[in-house]
Amino acid sequence: xxxxxxxxxxxxxxxxxxxxxxxxxxxxxxxxxxxxxxxxxxxxxxxxxxxxxxxxxxxxxxxxxxxxxxxxxxxxxxxxxxxxxxxxxxxxxxxxxxxxxxxxxxxxxxxxxxxxxxxxxxxxxxxxxxxxxxxxxxxxxxxxxxxxxxxxxxxxxxxxxxxxxxxxxxxxxxxxxxxxxxxxxxxxxxxxxxxxxxxxxxxxxxxxxxxxxxxxxxxxxxxxxxxxxxxxxxxxxxxxxxxxxxxxxxxxxxxxxxxxxxxxxxxxxxxxxxxxxxxxxxxxxxxxxxxxxxxxxxxxxxxxxxxxxxxxxxxxxxxxxxxxxxxxxxxxxxxxxxxxxxxxxxxxxxxxxxxxxxxxxxxxxxxxxxxxxxxxxxxxxxxxxxxxxxxxxxxxxxxxxxxxxxxxxxxxxxxxxxxxxxxxxxxxxxxxxxxxxxxxxxxxxxxxxxxxxxxxxxxxxxx
Amino acid sequence: xxxxxxxxxxxxxxxxxxxxxxxxxxxxxxxxxxxxxxxxxxxxxxxxxxxxxxxxxxxxxxxxxxxxxxxxxxxxxxxxxxxxxxxxxxxxxxxxxxxxxxxxxxxxxxxxxxxxxxxxxxxxxxxxxxxxxxxxxxxxxxxxxxxxxxxxxxxxxxxxxxxxxxxxxxxxxxxxxxxxxxxxxxxxxxxxxxxxxxxxxxxxxxxxxxxxxxxxxxxxxxxxxxxxxxxxxxxxxxxxxxxxxxxxxxxxxxxxxxxxxxxxxxxxxxxxxxxxxxxxxxxxxxxxxxxxxxxxxxxxxxxxxxxxxxxxxxxxxxxxxxxxxxxxxxxxxxxxxxxxxxxxxxxxxxxxxxxxxxxxxxxxxxxxxxxxxxxxxxxxxxxxxxxxxxxxxxxxxxxxxxx
Numbered sequence: 053x054x055x056x057x058x059x060x061x062x063x064x065x066x067x068x069x070x071x072x073x074x075x076x077x078x079x080x081x082x083x084x085x086x087x088x089x090x091x092x093x094x095x096x097x098x099x100x101x102x103x104x105x106x107x108x109x110x111x112x113x114x115x116x117x118x119x120x121x122x123x124x125x126x127x128x129x130x131x132x133x134x135x136x137x138x139x140x141x142x143x144x145x146x147x148x149x150x151x152x153x154x155x156x157x158x159x160x161x162x163x164x165x166x167x168x169x170x171x172x173x174x175x176x177x178x179x180x181x182x183x184x185x186x187x188x189x190x191x192x193x194x195x196x197x198x199x200x201x202x203x204x205x206x207x208x209x210x211x212x213x214x215x216x217x218x219x220x221x222x223x224x225x226x227x228x229x230x231x232x233x234x235x236x237x238x239x240x241x242x243x244x245x246x247x248x249x250x251x252x253x254x255x256x257x258x259x260x261x262x263x264x265x266x267x268x269x270x271x272x273x274x275x276x277x278x279x280x281x282x283x284x285x286x287x288x289x290x291x292x293x294x295x296x297x298x299x300x301x302x303x304x305x306x307x308x309x310x311x312x313x314x315x316x317x318x319x320x321x322x323x324x325x326x327x328x329x330x331x332x333x334x335x336x337x338x339x340x341x342x343x344x345x346x347x348x349x350x351x352x353x354x355x356x357x358x359x360x361x362x363x364x365x366x367x368x369x370x371x372x373x374x375x376x377x378x379x380x381x382x383x384x385x386x387x388x389x390x391x392x393x394x395x396x397x398x399x400x401x402x403x404x405x406x407x408x409x410x411x412x413x414x415x416x417x418x419x420x421x422x423x424x425x426x427x428x429x430x431x432x433x434x435x436x437x438x439x440x441x442x443x444x445x446x447x448x449x450x451x452x453x454x455x456x457x458x459x460x461x462x463x464x465x466x467x468x469x470x471x472x473x474x475x476x477x478x479x480x481x482x483x484x485x486x487x488x489x490x491x492x493x494x495x496x497x498x499x500x501x502x503x504x505x506x507x508x509x510x511x512x513x514x515x
Numbered sequence: 516x517x518x519x520x521x522x523x524x525x526x527x528x529x530x531x532x533x534x535x536x537x538x539x540x541x542x543x544x545x546x547x548x549x550x551x552x553x554x555x556x557x558x559x560x561x562x563x564x565x566x567x568x569x570x571x572x573x574x575x576x577x578x579x580x581x582x583x584x585x586x587x588x589x590x591x592x593x594x595x596x597x598x599x600x601x602x603x604x605x606x607x608x609x610x611x612x613x614x615x616x617x618x619x620x621x622x623x624x625x626x627x628x629x630x631x632x633x634x635x636x637x638x639x640x641x642x643x644x645x646x647x648x649x650x651x652x653x654x655x656x657x658x659x660x661x662x663x664x665x666x667x668x669x670x671x672x673x674x675x676x677x678x679x680x681x682x683x684x685x686x687x688x689x690x691x692x693x694x695x696x697x698x699x700x701x702x703x704x705x706x707x708x709x710x711x712x713x714x715x716x717x718x719x720x721x722x723x724x725x726x727x728x729x730x731x732x733x734x735x736x737x738x739x740x741x742x743x744x745x746x747x748x749x750x751x752x753x754x755x756x757x758x759x760x761x762x763x764x765x766x767x768x769x770x771x772x773x774x775x776x777x778x779x780x781x782x783x784x785x786x787x788x789x790x791x792x793x794x795x796x797x798x799x800x801x802x803x804x805x806x807x808x809x810x811x812x813x814x815x816x817x818x819x820x821x822x823x824x825x826x827x828x829x830x831x832x833x834x835x836x837x838x839x840x841x842x843x844x845x846x847x848x849x850x851x852x853x854x855x856x857x858x859x860x861x862x863x864x865x866x867x868x869x870x871x872x873x874x875x876x877x878x879x880x881x882x883x884x885x886x887x888x889x890x891x892x893x894x895x896x897x898x899x900x901x902x903x904x905x906x907x908x909x910x911x912x913x914x915x916x917x918x
Contacts, residue, residue, distance in 0.1 A: 058755040062544065062748055066537060073522040073533065095759065232522040260566030267876075308522065452570050496547035 053094045055244075055299045056251050061499065064091065069306065073232075081200050081227060084208070084307065091209040092172075099171040102138060107203045109134045110181040114188040114197040128189040132182050139178040142168055147374035173213035175371055179338060180206050184220040186342055191221070201227060210303035214296050216314040216334035223309070230308035240305030242491045247298025249494035252501045254465075255292035257458035258284050264450045266423055270432040274443020277450070278436035282416050285423045287462040290319065293332070319466040322407035323399055324388035324414050335371070339364050361393070362386045372422070377430050380421040388414055541748065548747040567825060567880050572887055575608070576643035576880075582606035583642075590674075591615070598684045600674060609646065614692065617641070617649075617671045624694040625666070631658075631901070632670040632693055634682035635701030638813065638884055638893075639673025648887040649673075653894035654901065661902045670695065678705040679789075683796045690804050697807040698800060699901070700793075704815050704883050707844050708833070758828060771831075774839025774846075782846035786854040790864075797862035809863045809904065812851065813893060816882060817844040818868045821875035829882045863904060870896045 053060050068087045075083055093100040113131025117124050149166045156163040184202055188194065205223045265281035297314040304311045318331035328336050340349075344364045350357040362383075369382020392399050402410070416437055424430040451459075477483045524530045568576060583589065585606065590599045600615025612620045617640050624630055633639055633651045641649025655669035670693065672685065679702050686698050742749035774782070797808040816822070817830045817840075833840040848868055855864045870892060871878055878889030885893060 053759065057759065058748070058752045059759060062541065062752050063756075066540065070533070070537065074524060231520055234519060234521050237521045263566060492543070496543070496550065499544055500547045500550050 053091055055296065055303070056248055056498070058499075059094075064094075065303070072307065077230075080230060081204055085200055085204045088204065088207040088209040088212060092207065092212060096171050099169065102142065102171055102174070103177055103207060104203075106135055106138055106178055106181045107199075107206050110184045110206065111197065111199050111202040113185050114202065117185070117188050118192050118196060124189060124192065128185050131185045135178045135181045135185075139174060142171055142174055144370075144374045146170075176215050176217060177206050177212060179217050179335075180220070182342065183217065183338065187220040194221070195224075208304070208309070210300045210307070210309075211311055214293070214300070215332075216297055216300065216312055217338050218311050218334070219338075222312065226309050232306060232308040236305050236308070240302040242302070242487060243305065244299050244302030245491045245495045245498070247295040247300075247302060248498045250291040250295030250298060250465075252498040253494070254458045254462045255288050255295055256501070257455055258288040258291070258462065261451050261455050261459075262288055262423065265447075266425075266429075268445060269429070270435070272445055273432060273436035273441075274446070275437055275440045277443040277445055277447045278433050279416070280447040281433070282419050282423075282437070284459060285419050286319070286415050287459060287466070289419070289422070290315075290466060291462055317466065317468050319411075320468070321411065322402075322404075323392050323410075324385060325392050327411070327414070328385065328389065335368070339368055343367065358390050358393075361390055365389065375425075376427050377421045377424055380427065380430065381418060384414075384417040384421060388417075545746055545748045548751065563880050567877050568886060575645050579608045579643045582608040586611075593688060596684055596688065597681055598688055599681075600685070614689065616674065617646075621670075621693070627666050629665045629667045629697075629905075630670065630693070630695045631655075631667065631697045631699060632672045632686070632695040633699040633701065633897075634672045634677070634686060635813070636673060636677045636703060636705050636883075637675040638703065638890070639701055640671060640675065641673070641890065642675060643880075643884060644887060644890060648890055650890055650894040650897065653891055654898045657895060657898035658902060658905075661898070662905065665905070673701075676705055679792075683792075686796075686800065686806075690800070690806060695806060697809065697901075699897070700796075700808070700810045701813050702789075702810055703813040707815065707847060708837075708840075758831075760834065771841030771843075771845075772834050772838040774842040778839060778843055779846070782843050783850055785847060786850035789851065790854055790860060793864065794861055797860075801861075807904075807908075809865065809901070811865045811897060811900075812848065812868055814868050814871050815844060815848075816879045817841050818848060819878070820869065820872045823875060823877040825877050826879055829879055833882070865897075865900045867893060867896055 053064060055061075064087075068084075072080055072083060072087075089100055089104070092103060109131055113127050113134075116127040145166045145168055149164065153163045153165045184197075184205060188197060201224055204227060205218070205220055208218075208223070211218055262281060262285050265277060265284070268277065268281075294315045301311055301313070312334060314332055314334050316330040316333065318327050321327035321330055344360055347360045347363065348356055349360060352360075365386035366379060366382040368385065369378045369380070372378045372381060416434070420433045420437075421430050424433055474483060477486075521533075524533065563573070583606075586602065586604045589601055589604070589611070591602050592599045601611040601617070602615075603613045604611045609617055610619055612618055614621050631654070633654065635650075639650055641652075646652055649671060651669045651671035651673070655667060658665070658667045658669070672682075672693075674681075674685070677685075679700060682700050686700075690698075743753050744750075793810055797810075800806045800808045816826055819826055819830070822830060830841060837843075852866050852868070855866065871889070874892070876888075878886055878892065880886045
């Protein structure tokens, strides 16, 4: 179920919220768990069993870790491996068998190719399941794990499909007292509407343009069109994903749960390293805390540090999708971050003009590999950008005025203008009224948008 | 700011406040959706996402919908028949003449004129399209280019929601008045849909003006119908739910939901029965009325080979209410094509189902209707077949005369 869909907005959310409010507090956890499972099963049907399996594995592992004196390490590793098996099987098996098939066919061997369905959000819920195991392993003395607590942590519908990835130790203490106060509810509602508007009014509008640009092939692509495509895709991706995050944070708040921020204006970053501290923060910090640091981080010498960096970024690329262009995506990120680390002094001394051009180069390489569907297409886009050529299909011929307007709004809102405006207004009551009116207008505009029903799911649902 | 809890109902007053808040939420949403209501003619323009139609095409489609709605009850029935036709009307977007079809008043046939009547549904009439983008108009232009000596005119005899049975009845009733030399029957989406729903390839009799209710043979739920008919939000929720269910199937990579055994059997059987019906019609028109008769299988979205992502969703549109519909379409069309390819029919049956095979862009703007580009592709292919047919006949006639 998509948060911006009418079924969610006018059926699922109001009913679940109302019943939750009517129920005695003791019954709420169980009810929210049932609602979350229904939310997942609505779109994925029987594949909800995979999530239940992940929940059971994590719960049993955590129980064993908490009760056994010895063998904690073994149980934790076992639980993590089982979750990874789920992830690898359903997310990467088709890719691996496809590549093997292609390779072995050169030797006249017909290796079978699997055709498994990729369950929505599997990358998110398995990472959360792993987080629960690692957190309990690291702190086995914490309050005893419960099945409902673990299940709700892994399946909580606001962040189930596309994050943010919430840590077990951050989530569990909150479910003991899920009170919703008026101020929190209004904040959550406002945040949800902002996210809805980001998704429906900006990301969906730009998606239509990108669909037109990214079907162009070599010969049809000019420098300006290809470059425009990358920039517009960068905007679409940010407003799509950060819009979803805003909705997730807002929804969770309306149920009395705080979930962490996932974005901090990534496009004001001056280096790739800074970008990864501002973009999809919950994934970056998850990878840092659960992979990079356990591998030794930067404590085992220079060579090992760079090795670790490359491993985590290539894994990060693969986490986004099972295809070679996502591996390239990870390599680009690893290369830029390593270079910055190697020439730290140089990068620190550079001015704003250098940073702008440097980050544009980074976005071209990063999004060029992310949005295209094959390495060949990635190459076509990069060649069109780096070898100046006229555009047979000019960018302006591909966009109407609403799309220009959405692009312009996006180009402004990637900067922290809104918090600056808020801080500069002395009259807080007046600003609160302004925010309320703005939220109403954005809500009205978003739900009356024609693309609601047929809108594509959020980009990060795939991961 | 109040700091009390909103999720704890302590009194009747707090319950009433919560209920009022909820009602306000729905009322505001309904108001917002109505602000952007484009109007509808069976098919909703408001569900077409950006980028499928150009701004100009969308503006013209909205104008068409508005003009069509402005007529009010636009159909008149013909007593004791299943036929209905349009009431006369003139708008900025189109003219409906007194014979009951799209186009200027029917003129007496001129000497040497070769008149073709294309019968079909809203895709033939060109619902939402400018006259220049309609199939009959493009066919006429193309045939005039290819055969300037024949003085060809093409009548647009498309009527919304028509199926083959009604097209045949219409042709039988009006053939004398229309003075056509050739009828082109377009078999397509309504036929398949009726066949699935009724389990028969014949349409049911027309009653009054209540066209669209008649089309839904499903049992009605009066509460949900009340909501859907009166509140835009409910209508949008229903459509969204149906699409979500269909997309669930799509995600699993299946062609369709499971088709029930009765319909499964019917999908295999009906080709033979339908071909018999076509043969009887062709026999009557060719021999008794001396009107050449051709049948075309116009493309449907389920059958498009390289679907755009939007078309993939459209092709699952009926799956929720009609489980197995996609499978039914494939099986029915396959069996029809298989039977037709065996040959031996006393009529020409042209299979256009694969005419979009080379295109991966969006050629359907909703479940049923072609975009202007799609309409042009179908029309040009139809013109090509008609040209070949007429050309072969001409050659045969010349051969006979020279003998």
